[in-house]
Amino acid sequence: MSQPFAKLPAWADYGLLPLINLIVAFLVAGLVVMLVGESPIDAAVLMVKGAFGSGDGVGYTLYYATNFIFTGLCVAVAFHCGLFNIGGEGQAYIGGLGVTIVGLGLGNSLPWWLVFPLAILASALVGALWALIPAWLQAKRGSHVVITTIMFNFIAASIMVYLLVGVLKPLGSQAPETRVFGDGGQLPGLGWLLNIIGLDMRSAPLNISFLLALLAAFLVWLLIWRTKLGYEIRTMGFSPKAARYAGISELRIIIITMMISGALAGMMALNPIMGAQHRMQLDFVQGAGFVGIAVALMGRSHPVGIVLAAILFGMLYQGGAEIAFDMPNISRDMIVIIQGLVILFAGALEHMFRPSLQRIFQRVGRVKRETASVVTAGGGQ
Amino acid sequence: MAEPAIELVGIDKRFGAVHANRDIHMLVEKGTIHGIIGENGAGKSTLMSILYGFYQADSGEIRINGVPVKIPDPNAAIGLGIGMVHQHFMLVENFTVLENVMLGVEGAPLLKNGIAKARAELKRLEREYQLDVDPDALIEELPVGLQQRVEILKALYRGAEILVLDEPTGVLTPPEADHLFRILEQLKDQGKTIVLITHKLREIMAVTDNVSVMRQGSVVATRKTDETTVEELAELMVGRRVLLRVKKGEAKPGEIKLSVEHLTVRDSRGVVMVDDASFSVRAGEIVGIAGVAGNGQSQLIETIAGIRTAVSGRVLLDGQVIDITGAADPGELRDRGLAHVPEDRHHMGLVLAFEEYENSILGYHDDPLYLRGPFLDIEAIQADARKKIEKYDIRPGDPRLKTANFSGGNQQKIVLAREMERDPGVLIIGQPTRGVDVGAIEFIHKRIIEMRDAGKAVLLVSVELDEIRSLSDRILVMFAGRIVGERDSDASEGELGLLMAGVEAKEAAE
Ligand SMILES: Nc1ncnc2c1ncn2[C@@H]1O[C@H](COP(=O)(O)OP(=O)(O)OP(=O)(O)O)[C@@H](O)[C@H]1O
């Protein structure tokens, strides 16, 4: 079947279009800033400076980005199978249990490089199991994962509150959090990495789970485009009928995909728990599971796009905090509005500018060819 | 000579490396039916998409009623009185006929007045052109033939004077196609101009006044229909003589490869689709299943191929029972030597978003040949795909091209190459030549007969009676889910037609 419009070249599809979306998002956000009586230019400068202007700024930006890479990959893997996993938030939250059990249990007796791999396994396993039930319900009973994963977010939150004010809380403490892990339960920072590029990170919590996130992104790319399993996942995502025809079991693929997706979300818990606070606190996920949806949309479900989008959102979080700190009229909530606008334009309205861009490209292409033919015709005479 | 309704002057269009239309000149007279034929990928759909404003020509001019026009989008085309009926219908399934017809031209913010006006106008159109459809019927409840009528009504409602139909009969049963042609004749008598793209030369001979032949992006000939023959047109299209009916020798049937016993299949709503069907296919023979579309053939072959489950009955492959009541695994059946070319290549046989080489292993992706541990051996797969491309002359011959960008006939060859090259013992083929040009039909038919002569059991399902008759060694006729008769390959068309219409079946029931 013919498509109504010619396809965009890849660089326009993956580079130009997201850029246009971003610019529009920032223009609208600028209007909002103007409305509350602050200068949008100053705000923009503050944001970029806050996010990239210092070693600590960069450290924080990449620290947040680490969370978003994990949750973005979580959403993307499910997308490739045609599933919309909104449960990253809950899967990450419950994944914290895996990290905590390992961190509390072994942090005092083993070195970090032994604890870390165990914590990775534990968090991935718990996250995967949390995604298993919605996956099974979808594959077996047709209960839509969008609904069930949302419900599982609430269940996860309730369980964690129950545990954090109960068994996980040290006796006599007032705060809903675990005790601090032993030395082996604390991940080394990445100050040395920033040092190499001449930045000095003092207090930012960037840690080696950032490298784990990059590795995970590479592995997801390998999985989706280079393995047999990835081939089956994509077949299912594009056409369940073709998958049935090809002898790919729907039950098996949905369950495996959702478990991989949940495992990726679960691993996010490593970053704040083992990497930053060295204990598990109430609500440590802080919405990263939902930001992951925007990150996956903006990154077109491709690991490279996801890493870039995650860094952008890391910048919004870190730079946004700076703005809220420095501009009295702009509160924390305003920052959420700005982030929301970016999600709106980059994610939900992703295709708004596509048709016009396609039309422009068609016209430009034609003019180019016409002038080219005029030139050759002229040269012939 | 009558005034030309459409004049295409030097239309040229490229998609990257593919030169889809080369300097096309075409003249369509007002009040005539103008046929366009050509091989798969010749550029017919592209040319019509340019006329309808879906694509922009790189150069060239379009004149409508002698006036040069620009057609930047379909709205402009509609404004110029051009209507298009697509091969894949563009209707809202859960809207009524009336709602679909007035969609986008509601006339006022409030629907009430618009509806009354539309209803009156629809009545008039129906009367004038005998296009009877219940305006309040839901689209999803209409058979395809009627859905197509709604597409035509939609175009007429928007004031179309020129109607373009791209392969309109691909999905129609023969009586539905005949009815469509009567409607087209009527429209022509009212002074409308019609452009008809089809692969069926018989249809060209039956209804068109003039016919243009396209090959590799160019118009290579235009003829008055009464001054040409089917043979000449086929030769013009392909550039060589084409066998319209392939020759084949005597069948030498061997042992039974596939047998179906008392098979009963229901669809998801519980309606019986296959009713107590029994037959067998031997090595070295082609068994054809004839029947009007929708009489259970699709369900029958999908059940044998393990895609659907049956209510009762048995299927044996090489004497071994296939589990058809539970979830038979199509992958396991492939391992046991059963290959299946599905009817619905767009959704089942191919993943259109995949690159060609990815589709060349669909269903066989478990084969260690294509794997290196858990990884796909992409080089091996592409080398294998290239071989098939060469052998089956799939064009363009690029395994990295997205499958959706191949023309229909070449997409079909991708599926056939994949299934036939595995050298299966049993081959099930649904609608092997739907939407495929005469040259490719000849090729595909030859390959099917070669499979038979190599001792394979072939089960063929087709709604094209000609195809069934020229390929099959035995013909089974299906009507309302039942196999109502078995005939030799020399059974007359009339006799089979009556069986297909259920005449004998009804008499037997009384
Ligand atoms: N959007 C596209 N991008 C790239 N190539 C395309 C596109 N659309 C069509 N083509 C190519 O242009 C050529 C002409 O295609 P077109 O669909 O016009 O053929 P056709 O004559 O209608 O064939 P068929 O009889 O199979 O429908 C083919 O080689 C096809 O692969």
Ligand SMILES: [Mg+2]
């Ligand atoms: Mg076409």
